[in-house]
Amino acid sequence: MNPTTRNEARLALRIITREQHTISRKNISKAALRVLYRLNDAGYNAYLVGGAVRDLLLGGHPKDFDVATNATPDDVKKLFRNCRLIGRRFRLAHVVYGNEIIEVATFRGASEDDGEGDRHIVDGRIVRDNVWGTIEEDALRRDFRVNAMYYDISDFSVRDYVGGMHDLQDHALHLIGDPATRYREDPVRMLRAVRLAAKLDFRIDPSASAPFAELGPLLSGVAPARLFDESLKMFLAGHGLKSFRLLEQCGLLKFMFPATARALKRGDSALRSLIESGLENTDGRVAEGKSVTPAFLFAVLLWGEVRDLAHTWVTHGKDAGDAWARAATHVVAEQCQRVAIPRRFTITMEEIWSLQPRFEQIQRKKVFRLLAHPRFRAAFDFLLLRAAESTAIGDLGQWWAHAQQLPHETLADALPLHQTTATGELEPVRAGAPRKRKRRRKSTTGKSGTA
Structure with a gap:
């Protein structure tokens, strides 16, 4: 996205104070709070982000909690002994507390003009992206407006750069940026639009659904293993129909x-x-x-x-x-x-x-x-x-x-021992009407014979 768009995003920042939203720390996992507080205490910016913020604002109970920060993956690893770094396409830090994993991502940058970072794009699709940036750039890199709100642990406010709060109230899904470009970057976003609309009972804005007919074939180029995971999220999460x-x-x-x-x-x-x-x-x-x-x-x-x-x-x-x-x-x-x-x-x-x-x-x-x-x-x-x-x-x-x-x-x-029709198909019989049993003959030795 160009610098003009980024500047407009900064000007559109809306801060929803603690008194103006319904998010309570009681509904945030203790593991996520530990990560947020430790990053904040170490001097880094730390935000709960994405689906967890969206669902908390809607009164739901998220299962997963993701954190965004200006700390690099290596910085995060130094702060948490229970941390492992994963991913080549997107470098991430996973902080592990028992069975719970808190995913910590560094703010993504919107350009690589400064020559730093590691981004590789093939035919419009991002195959590797490890360019760090600001929170404003990170917001623009996210997929849907409702997924681009940040809960700030330093003052318990929600930061909305792209109109996510408006979409929550309007029950609508808008993509951030040009939809066709965003789908080419990652075709699975088309499936995510469908899944989110079904889960949240939202409508997909026509601007977001218009490219489906033209760009749907791009899904054939997505790794089949990734589409298996997406299909489970679509059909086995309680909103499959x-x-x-x-x-x-x-x-x-x-x-x-x-x-x-x-x-x-x-x-x-x-x-x-x-x-x-x-x-x-x-x-x-x-x-x-x-x-x-x-x-x-x-x-x-x-x-x-x-x-x-x-x-x-x-x-x-x-x-x-x-x-x-x-x-x-x-x-x-x-x-x-x-x-x-x-x-x-x-x-x-x-x-x-x-x-x-x-x-x-x-x-x-x-x-x-x-x-x-x-x-x-x-x-x-x-x-x-x-x-x-x-x-x-x-x-x-x-x-x-x-x-x-x-x-x-x-x-x-x-049940009959053998029962078929002229065509060779076996006919059902009524299980509630037992046949008469044949009387057994007594053998001359006093032992019972075969029926």
Whole structure:
């Protein structure tokens, strides 16, 4: 950004005094306060910054606390024995207190005219940035206005250089600087806009969303491992359904999950119901403090393409088991080129998918084998989400829900040893209506024989 813009930012400084805002040190972690006070006592400027300040002003309870300072990483390391320096792209100091890590960043500079520091830009994208600057320059380097407010530990005021407080009150997200330029510097900012809007229930200002259509393809150049982390933040933090809807609405879904976008484009209302119900259930579990797994989430998102491919190959004469395995492998391989899903999760996804056809096999040995499968519960929950696909799938889900409530012997008596239709598909039977058991013949030796 040019010097004129920086000067305007200085003139726009707004200081919100302690009496004018709602931030209380009681809601700031003790570890963050230790870092802030020690830096301040050593003569450095020290500020709580970013999402923590934003969330505190909104009455929330941040999990992470970041600190900005004019102390360099080496200065910070000298002050804290429990400090480690990390990063090459952005040099940072991590101060560790037990399980809590306070990230301390030196103010970023807006230019490298003085020849100091270390910045490297390729095709407009910042690949390395260790140029130190002033707090005003640091504010301009941040992404959204609501993330560029600083809580000053020296007098407990909030310093707002770019209009972040106005955006908080207006429930809007504006980028700092030219949006197209900022997205080229880091395409993931487009995803952050969606995630923040969903989390805060804010609207994305048209100036911030306008470049999505043109610059969305830049996401294909982002490291797949980084996009995996971003997808977890979007979908497993309690606001997954809103994030998904916004991602699709903004035209970015196809760059993150191309198979999902293709399947939804075919107009499958049952698939949309499955995805939205899965995300809604996940949000509910997060709200209740229950565990969630990325494997189930990705199985939900990619199901439509896996199902359609498997059915296509089966109709072309492929063995059903092989068709499902091939479809899963194909879809996972494509997805991992965009979002690097770790193998420990893709294995679970493939098991959830492969168990779906087995729910239709209502036969004594196969039912009990499926009930004993380690992924049965996840696969059954997935089956329940599929209820909108057809009445038969809905009935099947109810059958299995009832079957799990029956004693082992009662269920065994209700199941046939062999039962198939003319097409080779196994028919469900009512678990609540046990068959008559054959009387056992007594052997001549007094021992019971086979039924």
